[in-house]
Amino acid sequence: MSETLASETSAGGVLPGAPGEALQVEVRGEGELQTQDMNLNVGPQHPATHGVLRVVIDVDGERIVGAQPVVGYMHRAFEKLAEHRDYRQIIALVNRHDWLSAFCNEVGVALAVEQMMELEVPERAQWIRTMMCEWNRIMNHLMFVSSFGLELGAITPMFYAFREREDIQHLMESATGGRLHFTYTRVGGLKDDLPLGFLKASEELVPVVRRRNQEYRDLLLGNEIFRARTKGIGALEPEVALDYGVSGPSLHATGVAEDSRVTEPYLKYDEVDVAVPVARNGDSYDRFQVLLDRIDASCDIIEQCLANLPPGPISAKVPKQIKAPEGAIYVRTENPLGQGGYYLISDGGKQPYRMRMRTPSFNNVQMIPHLLQGELLSDMVAIMGSVYFVVGDVDR
Amino acid sequence: MSPDDIADLFVDRFGAQVIDHHDVYGKATITVAPEVLVDAARVCKESPELACTFFDFMTGVDLGDEGFAVLTHLYSPEHRHHVHLRAVARGGREDPRLPTLTGVYRGANWQEREVWDMFGVVFEGHPGLAPRILTVENFEGWPLRKDFALTSRLAKPWPGEPQKSSESKTGGSKGGDGTGAAATGGAAASSGAAPAGDQQQGERADDAQGAEHGAEQAESDRVARAKAKAAEMRRKKQAEREAQQAQQDGQGQQDDAPGDQGEEGSS
Numbered sequence: 001m002s003e004t005l006a007s008e009t010s011a012g013g014v015l016p017g018a019p020g021e022a023l024q025v026e027v028r029g030e031g032e033l034q035t036q037d038m039n040l041n042v043g044p045q046h047p048a049t050h051g052v053l054r055v056v057i058d059v060d061g062e063r064i065v066g067a068q069p070v071v072g073y074m075h076r077a078f079e080k081l082a083e084h085r086d087y088r089q090i091i092a093l094v095n096r097h098d099w100l101s102a103f104c105n106e107v108g109v110a111l112a113v114e115q116m117m118e119l120e121v122p123e124r125a126q127w128i129r130t131m132m133c134e135w136n137r138i139m140n141h142l143m144f145v146s147s148f149g150l151e152l153g154a155i156t157p158m159f160y161a162f163r164e165r166e167d168i169q170h171l172m173e174s175a176t177g178g179r180l181h182f183t184y185t186r187v188g189g190l191k192d193d194l195p196l197g198f199l200k201a202s203e204e205l206v207p208v209v210r211r212r213n214q215e216y217r218d219l220l221l222g223n224e225i226f227r228a229r230t231k232g233i234g235a236l237e238p239e240v241a242l243d244y245g246v247s248g249p250s251l252h253a254t255g256v257a258e259d260s261r262v263t264e265p266y267l268k269y270d271e272v273d274v275a276v277p278v279a280r281n282g283d284s285y286d287r288f289q290v291l292l293d294r295i296d297a298s299c300d301i302i303e304q305c306l307a308n309l310p311p312g313p314i315s316a317k318v319p320k321q322i323k324a325p326e327g328a329i330y331v332r333t334e335n336p337l338g339q340g341g342y343y344l345i346s347d348g349g350k351q352p353y354r355m356r357m358r359t360p361s362f363n364n365v366q367m368i369p370h371l372l373q374g375e376l377l378s379d380m381v382a383i384m385g386s387v388y389f390v391v392g393d394v395d396r
Numbered sequence: 397m398s399p400d401d402i403a404d405l406f407v408d409r410f411g412a413q414v415i416d417h418h419d420v421y422g423k424a425t426i427t428v429a430p431e432v433l434v435d436a437a438r439v440c441k442e443s444p445e446l447a448c449t450f451f452d453f454m455t456g457v458d459l460g461d462e463g464f465a466v467l468t469h470l471y472s473p474e475h476r477h478h479v480h481l482r483a484v485a486r487g488g489r490e491d492p493r494l495p496t497l498t499g500v501y502r503g504a505n506w507q508e509r510e511v512w513d514m515f516g517v518v519f520e521g522h523p524g525l526a527p528r529i530l531t532v533e534n535f536e537g538w539p540l541r542k543d544f545a546l547t548s549r550l551a552k553p554w555p556g557e558p559q560k561s562s563e564s565k566t567g568g569s570k571g572g573d574g575t576g577a578a579a580t581g582g583a584a585a586s587s588g589a590a591p592a593g594d595q596q597q598g599e600r601a602d603d604a605q606g607a608e609h610g611a612e613q614a615e616s617d618r619v620a621r622a623k624a625k626a627a628e629m630r631r632k633k634q635a636e637r638e639a640q641q642a643q644q645d646g647q648g649q650q651d652d653a654p655g656d657q658g659e660e661g662s663s
Contacts, residue, residue: 071529071530072528072529072530072531072532075530075531077539079514079540080539080540080544080546081546083546084546084549115421116421239449240502242449242450242451242473243449243451243501243502243503244451244502244503245450245451245452245453245501245503256473258450258473263473263476264476327420327421328420328425329420329421330420330421330423330469330478330480332452339452341452341453341469343453343455343467343469345457354455354457354458354540356453356455358452358453358469362506363451363453363503363506366503366505366506370502395530396530
């Protein structure tokens with residue numbers, strides 16, 4: 001090595017080094033660089049992976065030529081466990097696969113069992129569920145708003161967004177008793193009525209969240225660096241998104257406004273105006289914009305819930321032991337990260353025969369290699385951070 | 397399209413290859429022969445009247461001796477209808493096989509890997525089912541099959557679950573009873589509670605024996621449990637009364653009371 005550096009050849013040249021030094025280089029052949037694909041492991045512990053997602057990528061220089069997510073590090077066999085628990089316990093269980101959308105998950109299970117049992121859930125319970133789903137959605141989105149900023153090097157949004165997250169968490173904790181795993185839903189209604197002062201606190205918090213959301217919009221979407229790093233990066237086509245079963249903000253960013261709150265309203269979504277924000281290009285920037293817009297839309301829904309909340313009981317009369325009648329049902333809900341669904345097969349017992357958890361993150365992560373193909377390595381974080389997923393939701 | 401219309405369309409198209417179809421809570425469930433599964437999926441996706449472009453999920457179902465069924469859920473964002481496409485794998489429990497849908501939907505790739513991982517259904521033509529997607533690479537067995545037992549449940553039944561043998565039931569509740577009696581007895585500082593507890597236990601053991609011989613074991617089990625619970629409540633109430641009594645007595649002779657409590661605390 002030192003020999004080549006030192007030797008003087010006709011093809012070589014002198015490059016400027018430190019003052020007083022010069023580096024001599026020799027170029028052999030035609031001067032073309034031979035490249036070789038390199039295999040690079042990202043994760044399981046990496047800031048861009050939101051948990052323990054591991055991606056094995058092949059890079060040719062700076063270009064990603066292939067990527068393969070390796071999932072399963074957090075597999076907890078929830079589907080097997082569900083076959084050994086009764087429905088009340090399953091509600092506690094499904095809180096845990098997507099821990100950022102706990103409430104929306106538990107509502108999905110309750111809806112499935114209620115539909116099979118033909119239970120009439122009281123109005124008040126349905127309105128409260130709707131409102132809580134939206135609070136949970138905002139909480140979830142604030143997490144991704146902040147973490148996406150963090151991944152692109154902006155630390156400030158993380159601190160700011162956690163301020164509102166904390167407020168919402170306090171609010172939900174006051175009603176449910178849980179910060180992360182609420183377990184507030186019961187088959188047939190809710191665990192408890194709302195505590196005194198909840199509605200007033202909700203009413204006051206909505207404008208705060210809306211105002212702060214505008215701040216994030218200015219802070220991030222208005223940021224030159226942010227725009228440069230996200231615009232046109234990781235563009236997803238609507239046909240491909242549907243083919244992979246991608247849902248939620250990632251699908252809406254491609255222009256497909258498929259949202260089961262609108263197309264197949266559950267709870268009280270048919271009695272409120274649900275705005276489904278969409279974008280056109282399906283790139284990282286659009287996905288992030290949709291996320292911010294969804295927070296505003298959720299604020300609107302919460303205000304409508306507060307205006308419409310009727311008095312009354314919060315739980316239907318249910319038998320002591322809940323047994324879903326024999327049969328199968330698929331119930332889907334629009335979870336914060338996309339379409340969540342439970343396919344429940346019951347043999348008439350108090351435990352399900354089979355419970356399939358359709359989680360949005362699984363399908364979304366499967367699509368990531370498609371986005372990474374051909375992109376620059378430095379854009380990987382901007383792409384993976386904007387396909388919003390929770391690893392627990394992938395692995396279940 | 398309504399579920400009936402969807403079923404008609406499939407019957408028109410595939411005739412006898414459509415084994416079964418029904419409407420499940422407003423969603424069409426079509427069972428087709430494995431030979432036409434891929435064609436059926438293609439029809440779902442490409443025919444303009446179905447246009448099920450959204451690939452939702454895929455799941456295996458253990459059918460017992462019949463083997464395994466694989467159900468694919470497809471949805472049309474355009475027409476807002478659902479199709480559950482179902483096929484029973486060939487080869488029974490030993491060697492379940494189905495053709496892959498990866499040629500039709502890209503999303504089928506991981507979903508099929510998961511079904512293989514969980515049920516052992518092999519999808520012919522799949523680009524690569526291994527390595528196992530969710531479980532560890534060297535995992536043995538197919539976790540979601542019904543004959544794959546949940547080890548933790550074998551070792552210890554879920555608390556609150558009705559136990560199978562009445563033998564273990566009485567054993568378990570006796571232990572619980574003993575500690576309960578000790579605790580309440582200690583707090584109440586009464587000598588009356590202990591014999592009362594013994595009596596209840598005797599009663600309960602008799603009940604349990606009766607249950608063993610009874611024709612409807614579950615029924616009498618429940619009766620026994622109810623009786624035991626009632627007895628426990630009675631005992632608790634009595635202990636409470638005695639505790640109150642003791643307290644009232646204690647107020648009369650305050651010198652003795654602290655010494656008593658200290659002793660029990662140390663024991």
